[in-house]
Amino acid sequence: MQINQEMLGTFIEKAGLVSAKVSQVKTLEEAFAYTAVLCDGKESCPLLVSGCELNLSEPSVQLCKEKTSKIIAAPGLDKEQFASLRTLCEYKGLELIDDGLRRHLGGIDVGFTVCDLGIAETGTLVLNSSSEEVRLATMVCETHVAVLPQSKLRATSYDAEPELLQFMGSTPNYLSFITGASRTADIERVLALGVHGPLELHILLWEDK
Amino acid sequence: MQDTNTLKEYRNQCQEALDDEFLRKAMDAFAKAYRTNRVNAFAGINEKALIAEIAAAKDGAISRLPELYEEFRVKAEQAGVHVHLAKTAAEANEIICQIAKDNGCRKIVKSKSMTAEETLLNHRLEADGLEVTETDLGEWIIQLRHEGPSHMVMPAIHLSRYQVAELFTDVTKKQQDSDIEKLVKVARRELRGKYIEADMGISGANFAVVETGAIGLVTNEGNARLVTTLPRVHVALCGVDKLTPTLHDALRIIKALPRNATGQAITSYVTWITGANACATGPEGKKEYHIVFLDNGRLAMAQDPDFRQILRCVRCGACANVCPVYRLVGGHRMGHIYIGAIGLLLTYFFHGREKAKNLVQNCINCGACKEACVAGIDLPRLIKKIHARIQDEEGHALPSVLLGKVMSNRKLFHTLLKTAKWGQKPIKDGSTGYIRHLPMIFGKEQDFRALPVVADKAFRDEWPELRPKKVDNPRFRVALFSGCVQDFVYPEQMKAGVRVIDGHGVDMDYPMGQSCCGLPLVMMGESESARDVAEQNVKAFDLEKVDYIMTMCASCASHLKHTYPRMLGDDPELAERARVFAEKVIDFSSFVHDVLGVDKDDFKEQGGQGKIAYHSPCHLCRGLGVTEAPRQLLRKAGMDYAPSAEEDVCCGFGGTFSMKFPEESRELLNKKLDNVKASGAGELVTDCPGCVMQLRGGADVRKDALRVRHIAEALADRKK
Numbered sequence: 001m002q003i004n005q006e007m008l009g010t011f012i013e014k015a016g017l018v019s020a021k022v023s024q025v026k027t028l029e030e031a032f033a034y035t036a037v038l039c040d041g042k043e044s045c046p047l048l049v050s051g052c053e054l055n056l057s058e059p060s061v062q063l064c065k066e067k068t069s070k071i072i073a074a075p076g077l078d079k080e081q082f083a084s085l086r087t088l089c090e091y092k093g094l095e096l097i098d099d100g101l102r103r104h105l106g107g108i109d110v111g112f113t114v115c116d117l118g119i120a121e122t123g124t125l126v127l128n129s130s131s132e133e134v135r136l137a138t139m140v141c142e143t144h145v146a147v148l149p150q151s152k153l154r155a156t157s158y159d160a161e162p163e164l165l166q167f168m169g170s171t172p173n174y175l176s177f178i179t180g181a182s183r184t185a186d187i188e189r190v191l192a193l194g195v196h197g198p199l200e201l202h203i204l205l206w207e208d209k
Numbered sequence: 210m211q212d213t214n215t216l217k218e219y220r221n222q223c224q225e226a227l228d229d230e231f232l233r234k235a236m237d238a239f240a241k242a243y244r245t246n247r248v249n250a251f252a253g254i255n256e257k258a259l260i261a262e263i264a265a266a267k268d269g270a271i272s273r274l275p276e277l278y279e280e281f282r283v284k285a286e287q288a289g290v291h292v293h294l295a296k297t298a299a300e301a302n303e304i305i306c307q308i309a310k311d312n313g314c315r316k317i318v319k320s321k322s323m324t325a326e327e328t329l330l331n332h333r334l335e336a337d338g339l340e341v342t343e344t345d346l347g348e349w350i351i352q353l354r355h356e357g358p359s360h361m362v363m364p365a366i367h368l369s370r371y372q373v374a375e376l377f378t379d380v381t382k383k384q385q386d387s388d389i390e391k392l393v394k395v396a397r398r399e400l401r402g403k404y405i406e407a408d409m410g411i412s413g414a415n416f417a418v419v420e421t422g423a424i425g426l427v428t429n430e431g432n433a434r435l436v437t438t439l440p441r442v443h444v445a446l447c448g449v450d451k452l453t454p455t456l457h458d459a460l461r462i463i464k465a466l467p468r469n470a471t472g473q474a475i476t477s478y479v480t481w482i483t484g485a486n487a488c489a490t491g492p493e494g495k496k497e498y499h500i501v502f503l504d505n506g507r508l509a510m511a512q513d514p515d516f517r518q519i520l521r522c523v524r525c526g527a528c529a530n531v532c533p534v535y536r537l538v539g540g541h542r543m544g545h546i547y548i549g550a551i552g553l554l555l556t557y558f559f560h561g562r563e564k565a566k567n568l569v570q571n572c573i574n575c576g577a578c579k580e581a582c583v584a585g586i587d588l589p590r591l592i593k594k595i596h597a598r599i600q601d602e603e604g605h606a607l608p609s610v611l612l613g614k615v616m617s618n619r620k621l622f623h624t625l626l627k628t629a630k631w632g633q634k635p636i637k638d639g640s641t642g643y644i645r646h647l648p649m650i651f652g653k654e655q656d657f658r659a660l661p662v663v664a665d666k667a668f669r670d671e672w673p674e675l676r677p678k679k680v681d682n683p684r685f686r687v688a689l690f691s692g693c694v695q696d697f698v699y700p701e702q703m704k705a706g707v708r709v710i711d712g713h714g715v716d717m718d719y720p721m722g723q724s725c726c727g728l729p730l731v732m733m734g735e736s737e738s739a740r741d742v743a744e745q746n747v748k749a750f751d752l753e754k755v756d757y758i759m760t761m762c763a764s765c766a767s768h769l770k771h772t773y774p775r776m777l778g779d780d781p782e783l784a785e786r787a788r789v790f791a792e793k794v795i796d797f798s799s800f801v802h803d804v805l806g807v808d809k810d811d812f813k814e815q816g817g818q819g820k821i822a823y824h825s826p827c828h829l830c831r832g833l834g835v836t837e838a839p840r841q842l843l844r845k846a847g848m849d850y851a852p853s854a855e856e857d858v859c860c861g862f863g864g865t866f867s868m869k870f871p872e873e874s875r876e877l878l879n880k881k882l883d884n885v886k887a888s889g890a891g892e893l894v895t896d897c898p899g900c901v902m903q904l905r906g907g908a909d910v911r912k913d914a915l916r917v918r919h920i921a922e923a924l925a926d927r928k929k
């Protein structure tokens with residue numbers, strides 16, 4: 001498929017503006033490797049979840065303790081893909097899950113998803129999150145790694161509209177537009193990332209055929 | 210949350226806000242940053258066209274809300290949603306309490322919803338013993354402080370990091386640092402536990418899309434995703450005005466809403482929920498999902514031919530962001546629950562006349578909100594209309610009625626003005642043209658700017674001698690409209706205007722039947738008298754014999770042009786006349802620059818006159834969209850025009866506003882004069898006699914070495 005370079009350029013620029021880290025990968029395996037390395041390299045102490053180093057109330061301190069290893073959640077992959085990622089994780093001593101996220105609400109390190117559409121004009125990812133595991137994986141993680149097949153890139157939200165309607169048409173449906181990391185400016189209008197959801201968003205543009 | 214009884218009490222509250230140094234600094238910084246961010250956010254977008262499209266689509270939906278509700282209900286029910294329609298705020302709260310009871314819920318997490326603020330939902334839930342936690346950071350902060358929001362998008366904008374740190378220290382029982390990033394992380398961890406414990410999530414909705422039966426949620430923090438995912442029950446509370454036929458409508462609004470709210474191209478998250486989704490802890494693995502639509506007067510409002518446009522609002526908060534009054538007093542004073550310009554209106558409709566009656570007066574009519582509104586709502590006009598309506602309902606204040614009576618009788622009004630010059634003798638300071646000792650009725654708080662005296666001879670009385678010789682085959686036939694201030698206080702401005710125009714082949718006339726334009730009456734809420742003077746004025750001009758009706762008062766110009774056709778539009782005998790009249794109205798600078806094409810060679814070469822600053826009157830730059838003509842004129846006349854900061858922000862006059870809210874008027878004036886001072890200018894010109902009155906009087910009291918004049922006077926001086 002012919003990739004519109006201009007559209008790609010716009011996407012990269014706009015996603016960058018909201019501090020998403022954008023890279024390009026040739027294969028899904030490359031994306032897996034990226035994710036494993038990222039998780040492995042994260043913090044020196046595997047137990048540290050962002051915010052847990054601070055002075056928290058007793059119940060919150062307890063919640064922090066629930067996390068005992070480095071975890072990647074990758075719901076929504078097919079068997080083969082999941083196995084391929086697991087090999088990498090095992091090698092690095094990382095825990096990999098694709099369900100049961102409700103048992104990890106204290107926090108996980110990386111949420112890994114393959115997105116359904118991209119919208120270039122705003123650097124937005126569209127993720128069908130009808131699966132609860134997908135919703136949770138992308139919200140309770142510290143870092144969200146999102147793979148966007150380049151063939152799924154659309155110029156504007158209007159261009160994506162027919163496909164959006166299709167998703168919404170197969171009910172029930174939970175569809176998310178994600179643009180950058182979770183953010184707030186509620187204290188003195190100072191921008192801070194990661195107020196509830198991920199602190200970082202990594203986008204891997206996948207040169208799918 | 211403004212809820213004072215008397216205007217005096219309200220003014221006292223506003224004064225307290227003015228004395229709050231942190232608030233003032235925060236608001237100033239925000240107002241300035243927002244302006245730049247907004248401009249950047251809309252770069253490369255045809256903003257006006259987008260706004261027009263949004264307004265048209267919204268209007269289409271507003272005209273058939275009951276039908277849309279039915280369609281949505283059917284669609285959503287098919288997808289397993291329970292749909293409710295609540296007539297009143299209390300009913301909505303009851304429905305939600307019942308859902309909690311039916312499902313045995315005890316702990317609730319909420320994401321941001323202005324509609325839930327509107328119904329005071331939390332109070333009701335807590336009365337039932339339910340534990341409610343707001344999860345939007347700003348909302349959580351104000352909930353912990355037991356306060357209402359001070360901004361629709363940034364509810365805790367009035368608080369400092371130190372206040373938040375103190376609050377979090379209380380909540381966690383551990384000492385907290387005032388570092389913002391750390392505070393945000395503390396909230397992240399503390400709230401995480403709340404989501405986990407909760408068995409019910411309450412969200413608002415930015416859209417209810419009829420064609421899909423989906424709701425759309427626009428958020429930055431992502432808390433709405435957790436609120437709608439973790440608890441087994443989800444209730445979305447949604448005003449019926451959020452119903453929109455197609456996804457396309459919603460996508461269109463998303464192109465504008467975040468840009469206008471925070472200068473973002475889009476928020477971090479937009480969430481679309483269609484039907485009862487999977488939920489591991491829900492009955493049969495599904496979410497128990499309810500949508501409660503709230504009427505609370507909206508459906509009736511949709512029937513009102515004029516006020517229905519209020520329902521276009523997408524709650525972006527921009528009408529507060531750009532409001533000079535909001536900037537001064539903050540959201541707790543510029544609203545009851547809803548805030549900013551739209552807040553003044555919604556308070557009346559949702560929370561009643563008592564809560565609105567003082568609030569609606571706190572609008573200087575500068576038009577900044579109207580220009581920024583992404584839904585194209587004519588906010589300032591509707592605010593005046595509500596003010597008038599409240600007066601009609603409650604009875605008009607005596608001074609206001611008298612003013613109306615006097616002003617709609619031109620002869621009486623003019624006689625009074627002329628005799629005023631005898632009355633002011635003992636208080637007039639002969640050399641300066643100011644009233645030196647304000648009569649008792651004005652009170653001490655008016656002393657922040659000197660007030661001018663009435664001129665010895667009104668412009669109308671001088672006209673027979675002043676009138677230039679008849680021009681044969683004139684290029685243009687122009688009728689002058691002076692307005693009261695230039696007629697009776699500053700006739701020299703009119704004379705200067707005439708001198709600038711003279712010699713350009715223009716035949717000028719001054720119809721004697723003209724009177725006050727009526728804007729002060731609108732500001733006082735006297736709409737009937739305002740209509741009377743409009744009729745008199747329209748009849749005073751022989752429209753077939755004039756090409757332009759030129760006025761040197763920006764406020765008159767914008768009022769004549771925009772309000773007359775509307776005010777007289779329902780009178781079959783006057784509608785057409787008013788339309789033609791309005792079409793011919795033009796302001797001085799546009800006439801001289803754009804129509805006459807006055808150029809460099811019309812002026813003397815004159816150097817070394819020092820820098821000159823310009824104040825852009827609200828009713829010229831926003832009211833008429835005129836920004837370039839006056840600045841070009843300054844340059845063409847060889848003046849050293851020195852741009853100053855915030856040239857188009859209101860000077861604080863606003864006619865009767867400066868009498869009613871002198872504390873605010875004074876602050877706006879001082880800001881303006883500080884900015885001019887910083888530009889290094891020794892002279893300040895503008896296009897409106899009202900602004901001249903305010904600015905000159907202020908400069909005099911401050912003893913600034915600043916000459917303030919109408920632009921026509923500066924041009925006349927330099928004319929060859």
Ligand code: SF4
Pocket residue numbers: 528531532533534535549550571572573574575576577578579588589
């Ligand atoms: S007209 Fe000006 S003062 Fe009045 S609400 Fe709008 S922005 Fe505020």
Ligand code: SF4
Pocket residue numbers: 521522523524525526527528529549550551578581582583584585586588
């Ligand atoms: S009235 Fe207009 S500017 Fe104000 S919140 Fe509503 S849409 Fe935004």
